[in-house]
Amino acid sequence: MRPKHSWKTIPENWECLGLSTPGTMIDLYIALKPYRENALVDALNEVSDPGHPRYGAHLSREQVADIVAPHPDTVQLVHSWLEHHRVTSSSVSVTHGGSFLTVTGVSVSKANDLLGASYQLYTHTKTNETIIRTLGYSLPVVLHGHVQTVAPTTFFSSPVTQWLTPLKRSDVAAVRPGKSPSGRPVTMPLNRRTTDVTPAFLRWLYSTFAYVPSAMDRNVVGVTGYSGEYPSPADLNSYMRKYRPDGTDATFTLALVGGGFDPNNPGREANVNLQLTEGMTYPTPHIFYSTPSSNGDSYLAWLGYVLSQEYLPQTISTSYGAIERLYPMEYASQLCLLFAQLGARGASVLFASGDSGVGEGGCETNDGTVRFAPLFPATCPYVTAVGGTTSFMPEVAASLSGGGFSEYFLRPPYQQQAVSTFLNDLGGQYYGLYNPVGRGIPDIAAQAMTIPFFYKGQETYGKGTGCSTPIVAGIISLLNDHRLSQGKHPLGFLNPWLYDGGLKGFNDIVSGSNPGCNTDGFSAIVGWDPVTGLGTPDFEQLMYILDLGSSNPPE
Template structure:
């Protein structure tokens, strides 16, 4: 009897040890909401369940084991005076910093196995930081996420997307999983440009929310020619010499393509010595390229990046429309972070209202920009063309709130606002600007933004987040600029013109650094808000209207209209010594 008891106890001990070694799976049916909307977002209507057999690719972002390591690394490599300033990380070092805890991977894989997700359909990026589930049926996604995916149509643009107004995760995964996409983001990237008009007799026309304004005077037209930009921002005396080591990347979404024929015509007319300018096209996530059907946005972005940075090599990234929305941007970030070599400067002229995506998803996309920064990449993003907000800015609850735009609200990109005129340059009224509702004010702009808010006082109190990240950071000419489109000259305006202008200037600075054996600038803002600001021209006139209000005024120092001011290449170059 005694021997039998010992045997039973021995079996129990073995069982308990086995249980400790491999814990029981959590109850996967204990679901709790991760994110949801109270109503279908404005301007979207449900068309019901998508057709049978519809599939989607799900991206699952996991919490890193070393949660603050990446942001800490960015501060080190971006802060002038730090011992590791511009000592950038490799792709492998970044992957190590963002890798999730082994327990996180084990739990998530167990959850996916429970729902019969085939391992062959799962891929990992950035050291396991993100899992991608390919071609998941909508039925399976509904079960996995406690969701109700439907087909939604935008009532103005007519585009359709598959989304859900809410999704859940098992309680055991809420800490481990940062976000899942596509789920509740009812957005597609809007370009930051004003509608072009045909030019007649050499006059340039540009439009904003008000009627078009013709600049009929030849003197005035000359002021907005590319040659004028190069004179105004003092780049005309510098010629890049890095033999292809320095590269400028331009992003294209929504099936918008540039035209080599238009680029050649543009350069021959506005910078004759650069008539041989060209670019490389890289297709991402099913992107396409049809130069016989160019669109104005792609031509704007490429022509102004080229005219400022020629003969620097340019890459145009055509990102597929398989998942319209910020998922397009996420797919490009996944692609580019997987490359060993990345362009030192990136220009992005697209954005959306921050409030149309979940906070968790916006933070996850912003974290990808951190990874670009630690690898030495300068990212320029347009601030938008709606000033402080489009229309009345009336929310569903009846309150008025300014509408900041993402990814400009991300603290880890450099945001470009718009100016117009000369002697002095002034803020253009549609220049997007304001304060993030999702991201707190970063330390590098604490002094500059606090000073502005003290000057602003109680004006607009309660209509914006006074503790949020302020944007833009910098600005450039954004009104009445010519482009070529299908062989004709048009005039355009918008911060999406200003963005490649600034990107071209930053690319020239990177060229000089590389030529002199130094690392490129990388994430610009800590330098810009410090010594780099001496190389900028402060803009102190104008404001950015919106929400039926006058908007934020431009003043001495930083303001949420033109940032720290417009670039001066020669003076910025002096601040690199």
């Protein structure tokens, strides 16, 4: 046996409760290294690059499974190892697009033997969440070249919602009738500083007011929920009745990924996420994925479910994340490749960039050094990270907008020019606090403050990139609707196009900053910045760019 990963101390904000109850069962996820190591990323880049002949030729579920398949020797070795420990073959299945083996119903004592681990109960000191984890685990030496990671093992953090509810409604302007850029009536604010971010305001601000979806038989929005959250149909009806009266019949499909459903006990995050996407895209069909909080792994549970489906939503919005360094690096890398599978199959996957600027608190690492703390999965180079703005005419960066540079993932080619320009302007400021060759986040942004929504029959307000992400997802879904209605392929993985042809379809945000880690954070400047990315979307400009294949839309 040789160690695979371990922590020197219990991760921050967790306490050990001791051994779990004898006979406690868990499911183990074993990530197998693919036979063709770079084939998935190569395929993703080809089908996502507008300049490549294969652009838009997204892969099927079966084609992805073939690309990520492990070598036969890998499968044989892992099965031999499991058989040696008397793990029955009936409990082992191939999952996650062919890249994982899932072993169901493993006793904690058996897992300890398999992995040279010491599973115990841990509780989070702030949320009281209780999980079964180990501070370290090992694998037979012969398996290190074949197994990428095993979960749940040393990953302690759970997906954290990236939105905040203000304690009170304040500094909100009155409104008056006005007209959108297309000339249609819309509610507009009396002043330019702040206003309720209603669907009418958003549709005016981001130029979607005149667009009517028409590909409802082909286009779907997916919204993910973790920690056992799900939305309320009654609250959705109240929201639409007030803010989209043409959409009072809006509904959604609920996909229960191992959880239950009580419409009288919805989640705030689930409600605001679904209400925002419905408000932007009605009557586009929606599917909400409800994944329970458990001793397993929420991301892996959801990814295992969705990758097994023959058809995927064209746009998927996720308002969750956690500090990147809380994830073991090999584990984060494997999750990132699963998100790459979604992109290769034609899904645009969006994640919130975070609500603590460059980092919450003092940002001390376990060894006592200070580093900015970006969020994963937003730092994965195969998803689109969404930051936050506020005000309008012009919009400015919301101070909470998460942004920075990955410690794990190198800057991808599509981002080289934009990020290098920012770093040259930054100079030596914050030297040593971030990774200058890391993937930069966010990619784009949208309104993140004063967001009204309904919860248990009452209207309340939220803020955060967990709100801006479903807003952007709604706009991307409308672009997908437009393309599908013309018989074209969906956008899929967005970033190669965003940083190239799509550049001029964004409103550059040039003021504001994202303080954190006891610093002033980064500043929004001309061009890309780690506060608002490329800026906020202009739907009409982006649609024009896509229609003509041009990067020079009309002024």
